[in-house]
Amino acid sequence: MxxxxxxxxxxxxxxxxxxxxxxxxxxxxxxxxxxxxxxxxxxxxxxxxxxxxxxxxxxxxxxxxxxxxxxxxxxxxxxxxxxxxxxxxxxxxxxxxxxxxxxxxxxxxxxxxxxxxxxxxxxxxxxxxxxxxxxxxxxxxxxxxxxxxxxxxxxxxxxxxxxxxxKLTDDLILDHILCVKQTRTIDNGSVFSIHNRHFQVLKSPGLPEIPKKSKITVIISTSVGIKAEYQGNVYEVINFIKPKRKHEIKQSKPKTKYIPPDDHYFKYGHDKFKKVYFDESYEEILSVLEEIFLSKYA
CATH class of the missing domain: 3.30.420.10 (Ribonuclease H-like superfamily/Ribonuclease H)
Structure with a gap:
């Protein structure tokens, strides 16, 4: 230890x-x-x-x-x-x-x-x-x-x-193995929730569309961020903010957008490995990665 x-x-x-x-x-x-x-x-x-x-x-x-x-x-x-x-x-x-x-x-x-x-x-x-x-x-x-x-x-x-x-064979993709995998169900808008955040599965050229209410495997990796897997196919996801109902809308001060610095832990690239970099708009993904991978184990 x-x-x-x-x-x-x-x-x-x-x-x-x-x-x-x-x-x-x-x-x-x-x-x-x-x-x-x-x-x-x-x-x-x-x-x-x-x-x-x-x-x-x-x-x-x-x-x-x-x-x-x-x-x-x-x-x-x-x-x-x-x-x-x-x-x-x-x-x-x-x-x-x-x-x-x-x-x-x-x-x-x-x-x-x-x-x-x-x-x-x-x-x-x-x-x-x-x-x-x-x-x-x-x-x-x-x-x-x-x-x-x-x-x-x-x-x-x-x-x-x-x-x-x-030897590591071509059919084994380390980024899709050395990760966290969790099962979720997508809604009618191809949206799923994880760690109190919502993400939407994007349509990918050449890949079949995922049917509504399907169970997917969410791949959470420090190398590739968050992706969705369905029947062996891997899809990109984006952060999704669900629209609030009228009675939920409250007046609040404008929030300052968080921009992760270039030396953020999961934006740091190693010499021998594929560079890890997430666009500043992916602060939700960076937060999930920190919660899952860097949590202290007693």
Whole structure:
């Protein structure tokens, strides 16, 4: 678990998410956020897959990001009766990629990654200070270049040379997997609601129109924003403001439109990944992304 740490040598604490190859000790992903969150774990998974491939399994702790807290409450009898505990969003993504999750029961069971944290906590603050880095955005850019440097010094040859990674195939679109998926029903105007906000599905050239009252899968991704999926087809959406009824209209002061700055967390683009940028008119999408991906996990 990435406990908050003073990475920049001041009193501000941030969480560094990481993944390490247990056979070689090679870091396969590092990503920093304010708190331990779903976004951090999805980003190190993205790094791992793009740079190495899809692993056969991953070894995690029993955090609720990876495993539903209700999973241990289901008895054998209930399992035999067919009772199923829904996967977490991270668990669902791993299942779509064919990655098995093995959960550890103690820090000692994750000895290699625990030693990695000790090493990074002693080395990275010094590296950040030398490079003049004091923000999360700068740190994440630096970490992409630091990983190969670290691996060249500390990685070892695995006992078994057979790779435990599969190639990413064309039919697997990471932006549509490493995301949050929720089911919604569109109304007669192709509008659906999510997180107390409304969005309208746009008609797309070459794609069939979605019938009214159909159930759709809403794809919420830090890379592509919010999209709608129906029968394997992915559609663009826009923010939709439902007109108020007459008795709901009240006199109010004009609101100042919020324009997200260029360094907004989900407008930040990584060197190795597709640039993440949402037009200023998409402030509703940016708000949803923050609520879902950057919420603090206890």
């Amino acid at each position: 990435p406990l908050p740490f003073e990475w920049f040598g001041n009193t501000d604490k941030f969480s560094l998410h990481g993944a390490i190859d247990d056979a070689s000790g090679e870091i396969v992903g590092l990503y920093m956020t304010k708190n331990e969150c779903l976004h951090g774990y999805l980003e190190i998974t993205r790094q791992m897959i793009l740079n190495h491939g899809i692993p056969s399994c991953i070894y995690t702790d029993r955090h609720t990001i990876f495993r539903s807290p209700n999973a241990s409450k289901v008895s054998i009898e209930e399992q035999l009766e067919g009772k199923i505990i829904n996967d977490t969003q991270f668990g669902r993504a791993m299942k779509e990629l064919g990655i098995a999750i093995i959960t550890a029961r103690s820090p000692q069971a994750k000895g290699r990654v625990e030693r990695l944290w000790n090493t990074l906590q002693s080395r990275l603050p010094v590296e950040f200070k030398i490079a003049g880095i004091n923000t999360v955005e700068e740190a994440n850019e630096f970490l992409l270049k630091y990983i190969p440097k670290f691996n060249s010094m500390f990685a070892v040859e695995p006992e078994d040379s057979e790779l435990a990674y599969r």
